[in-house]
Amino acid sequence: MAIVKSEYTHVAATASNGDNKYVKTxxxxxxxxxxxxxxxxxxxxxxxxxxxxxxxxxxxxxxxxxxxxxxxxxxxxxxxxxxxxxxxxxxxxxxxxxxxxxxxxxxxxxxxxxxxxxxxxxxxxxxxxxxxxxxxxxxxxxxxxxxxxxxxxxxxxxxxxxxxxxxxxxxxxxxxxxxxxxxxxxxxxxxxxxxxxxxxxxxxxxxxxxxxxxxxxxxxxxxxxxxxxxxxxxxxxxxxxxxxxxxxxxLPKAAAPESLPSPGIGLRHYAPRARLILVEGKLDELPARLAEAAGQHAKDRLGMMLPAELAPTRFEPPLRGAAEFPWGHWSAPEELAERLYAGLRALDAEGCAVILCPMPEAEGVGVAIRDRLRKAARSAKD
The missing domain is CATH 3.90.870.10 (DHBP synthase)
Structure with missing residues (x-):
């Protein structure tokens, strides 16, 4: 596969003191x-x-x-x-x-x-x-x-x-x-x-x-x-x-702690521009719970991380018309992890103001998915 240059053709100098000038990537x-x-x-x-x-x-x-x-x-x-x-x-x-x-x-x-x-x-x-x-x-x-x-x-x-x-x-x-x-x-x-x-x-x-x-x-x-x-x-x-x-x-309570003991533990991380609403429940409970959460944001442009098992579901208003990202199979958490960030970015790109996202079980890589979603859903003021 060839080197792709397109508009990214020149590597410019950058200040040695850590202040980045504009470069052509x-x-x-x-x-x-x-x-x-x-x-x-x-x-x-x-x-x-x-x-x-x-x-x-x-x-x-x-x-x-x-x-x-x-x-x-x-x-x-x-x-x-x-x-x-x-x-x-x-x-x-x-x-x-x-x-x-x-x-x-x-x-x-x-x-x-x-x-x-x-x-x-x-x-x-x-x-x-x-x-x-x-x-x-x-x-x-x-x-x-x-x-x-x-x-x-x-x-x-x-x-x-x-x-x-x-x-x-x-x-x-x-x-x-x-x-x-x-x-x-x-x-x-x-x-x-x-x-x-x-x-x-x-x-x-x-x-x-x-x-x-x-x-x-x-x-x-x-x-x-x-x-x-x-x-x-x-x-x-x-x-x-x-x-x-x-x-x-x-974690330290200060907004800007002296240092964190590890990478990746900041309270707010992985966040889309849209407000992220997390929805708990077993797979058969999710349609009703998603609809309930959507009802609280009926005036907003809604997006939804949609498990494959729910794709045939005929959602009623206010979920009808929501932007849907085909997240992957609920029964395959590795698939959900692989597509998680791509889905949040895609719904942001759709202009969604609110994204509804089911929470997988806290088993295996599901623990990591829940960790990322909790951090992404926190307000910047938390």
Whole structure:
């Protein structure tokens, strides 16, 4: 697949102090199933060079698209925060590539290596598990918001893995979107938020999991999941023992805390422009409950995340005429996770003022979906 240049043809200079000037965002296209073609190799090499030079590249991972910069370069990481309008108290995750053990990119980042980590890495890396580990002095404070632990993962997406490997440096990469907005699962989503603010985006199609990685602190006893994701509590427990969830009540009450203990735990995140209304209930109860919720917003342009099992339903007013996004099968939560952010963005694009979204069961990846929806539904004033 060829490099796509279209209107994204020039990479402009950016201020070294972290203040992003307007740039022409380069759009590179790589088929993840054919990364050995001449065109793919050229695109990957170009992205790796931009990263080595202190630039910003949006990378496709198996979770969402991440906005990457050299994690060892504080000025480059500052550009991430500037482009995303991300507050400095919210730490970012560092991505590495190469062998799982005795990794020359990973090992210098760590002050120590807790024994429990070996089993977790062997079981889940490369993959959507971020581990919070004691950092070395090589990791800049801006990456961890001054905290002693750094979040690290090894992505399973072949394009991200190869770009990082060729760059030869660990890559800091939070989601490639404006802070607190819906995370991107396609290159088009990235450009909707960040076109003109970053140097390049690699278009490798839609992401697989659709929600961010699980973030786990294995240094605590019991271990703590700060953010649920595609790797579930049960999977972690089977490999490494007892694990608990972080609770929102543990967050600082201040609107701008000194720093957060982990990426992805801000109270309001993943939010569409529309007001998001969450609807609880079993599948057979959802039509009535959706109608009840819609009745409270009859004057608004309504959108609905619609499970496939409800597609034949003949909804009565006020749901009749609502914009519908075919979310996926209620019986397949992995499908719901994969399409979640794309659906919220699509309904935003339809001009919906209110989006109604059923809440899946809190099982497996359903826990991660519920976490994202709760954060997305919070008011900015909460």
């Amino acid at each position: 380069l759009r590179l296209s790589v088929d993840p199933a054919h990364i050995d073609t001449e065109e793919a190799r050229a695109a990957i090499a170009q992205a790796a060079q931009i990263l080595r030079s202190g630039g910003l590249v949006a990378l496709p991972t198996e979770t969402v698209y991440g906005l990457g910069a050299n994690a060892l370069d504080p000025a480059a990481v500052a550009r991430i925060f500037a482009a995303k309008q991300r507050p400095s108290w919210d730490p970012v995750i560092v991505h590495v590539a190469g062998p799982i053990f005795k990794n020359p990119m990973l090992d210098p980042l760590l002050a120590e290596f807790p024994p429990v980590v070996y089993g977790l890495m062997k079981a889940f890396w490369p993959g959507p598990l971020t581990l919070l580990l004691p950092r070395s002095t090589a990791v800049p404070d801006i990456v961890t918001a001054g905290r002693p632990l750094v979040g690290i993962r090894m992505p399973a997406h072949p394009v991200a893995f190869e770009v990082i490997r060729q760059a030869g440096v660990p890559i800091a990469a939070p989601s490639a979107n404006v802070f607190s907005h819906i995370s991107p699962t396609t290159a088009a989503h990235v450009l909707d938020d960040l076109d003109g603010k970053i140097d390049a985006v690699i278009d490798a199609g839609a992401t697989r999991h659709g929600v961010e990685s699980t973030v786990l602190d294995p240094t605590q006893s019991p271990m703590m999941i700060y953010r649920p994701g595609a790797i579930t509590e049960q999977q972690i427990r089977e490999v490494a023992g007892p694990v608990v969830y972080y609770e929102d009540r543990m």
